[in-house]
Every structure is written in C-alpha cells, then in structure tokens.
Amino acid sequence: MRTWLRKFQTRLKAVLSGAQIGRKTWIHPKAVLELKQGRITLGEFCEVHRGAQLLAYGGEIQIGDNCSINPNSILYGHGGLRIGNDVRIAAGVTIVPANHNFEDAGRLIREQGESCQGVTIGNDVWLGARVIVLDGVNIANGSVIGAGSVVTKSTEPYGVYVGNPARKMKQREPVSSDSDRV
Template identity: 30%
Template sequence: MLRDLYFSFRRFFRIWEYFLRNVRLGRKVYIEPRVFLSNTVIGDYSYIGHNSVIDKAEIGNYCSIAAFVQIGGMEHSHWWWSTSPRLSSFGIKNKTIIGHDVWIGSKVSLREGIRIGNGAVIGSNSVVLKDVEPYTIVAGVPAKVIRKRFDNEMIEALVKTEYYKSHPKEAKLKLDELDQKFRLKEN
C-alpha cells in the first residue's frame, strides 16, 4: 500500500510542461518536459531532452540534444565596473548556431554566439567555448577536438547528399546508398 501511494505521488508531481517564448518549431520536433526555449528556431525532426535551457539559438534538422543542456544565454560584462545586468548595459547576447544532424550529450554548456558545424558530436559534460568544425567530435572542459568522424572523402560525399533537407524515409535511403558505397570500397 505504501509503495502504491509512493508511485501515485510521484506520478502526480511529474510535470509534463515546457516554457516557450518566441520559438519557431519545425516538423515533428520532440520536446521533453521541463525545457525552457526562448528566441529559438528548431529545425525538422530534432529533439530536446528534459531540463534543458536554450536561449537565442538556431538549431538545424535531425539534431539530438540530450538532457540538462545549456545553450546560449547572456554573458555578463566582466570587463566593466559591475557584472550585474541591472547596472551594466553591456551584456552580450549573440545567436548560437547549431548545424544539421548534431548530437549534443547530456549536461553540455554551449557559450552564446558560437557555431556548431553539421554532423558534429559533443561529449557529455563538455563546456564548448569556441566554434566546432563540421563532422568533428569534441569533449572536455573546455571542449577540445577528439577526432573527425569520417575522412575527408566520406565527408565530401555526405555533404553532397544533403540528406538533412529530406523527409526521414528519403534521408535514410540516401544514407544507405552512401553506406553501401563506402562499405564496398572497404572490402
């Protein structure tokens, strides 16, 4: 009985809501509970994990953003007499650009105003302070390049397909064709 009461209580207090202010969502975007989105555009078929905060960002198609991610927001004027936004009018607030098919792991912080290239992967618990090149894996505090996901020939072929502009069925076919081409080449 106590167990049933506990789970009923837990279910009752699970909040399935999010906060959206000046947001434009693409087709079939999935947003988990307790997400704050402000001044943001999200492309088609992307998802945002729970407890994430995204301010002034442009996110491409097919992006996977895990839970507890912080993107953008205002930076305080540490070079001025006061860091308080109440006293200083120098707060910076630039748009953060995230390309298509980017995977951002949980508990990642992205500085405002940076660019994340298409196909990039950002490891969990990373703090990204600089732009990330397309199809690059970065991780750490501050985030550093681990390696490229593919060689240059594969990246060139992948970019030519522009699969991220397609419906999922068509995109999957393009990627399967690419997979066959490079699998055959390896054998």
C-alpha cells in the first residue's frame, strides 16, 4: 500500500506541475521534473529512475513510449529535446540542447545569450553510461552510443559510435527476422 501511495503521489505531483504523463509510466519519487514555463511530455510505459532530472527551463522535452531514463541522468529542454520510442538512456547521461555564445571577448559570456538548435533522438536508440549529447545533434534510429562518449555531430541510422568526439565504429545489421523473436 505504501509503495502504491508513493507512486501515486509522485505521478500526481508531476501532473499538477503541468507535465503530461502517459499511462503505465513510472517516475521514482527522487526523480526531478522541472517545467519552469516549459513543457515535459512522457509517453506510455516509460521509467524515470532515482536522481534523473528532466529540466525544461522554458523549452520542451518530449519523450516517446517505452523509454527508460536511468539514475542521475540530466535532460535539459531549453533548446528543445525530442526522444523517440524504445530509447534506453543509461545512468549519468547528460543531454544539452543549447550552447552559450562566447564569440565577443569584450563581453562576459553570461551576457551573450545562448544559441539553441535542439536535440533529436530517434527510435530504438541506446545511450551508454555517462554519454554527453550536445546541441544540434540528431541521433538517428537504431544508433548505439558507447559509454563515456561525447556526441557533437549527428549519427547515421544503426551506427555504433564511441569516443570523444564520438566516431562511428561499426554498423548494426539484422541478425534475425521479426518472426524469430520470442
């Protein structure tokens, strides 16, 4: 009963703050959803684990169905963040869809504003532990990003990327047909 009540309270708190939460989506009580005049939308059957932070900051975070956001990941939305279906985000991932302007050395960086192109993540993507995704990146369907990688450029569909900056190491190929799956 206590667990059910905690789940209900967490979901109610998120909905009352203005977030849109799909059915059967679970949000850990120690996860943080901050809209700050932005929007957060979570699809159905998602999991947001302990310590994960979804921070819209006046922008928008859209997450599809069947996604998991594991502990201590930080997803910002101020430049726009769109995540497809069946995406796995491992622990400690940071996604930053905005960048500080810094070209004018005669002005403080904090006074130069930001540029925001946004980040898009396709369907069936896996971001390994402590991956960093920077502004303007499109992670294509089926991509895998290895642990600790820094993604500064868009990926190709079904590519496997590792390193800082992330580089394509190989291509994922189908091993079995859908009819072979259990």
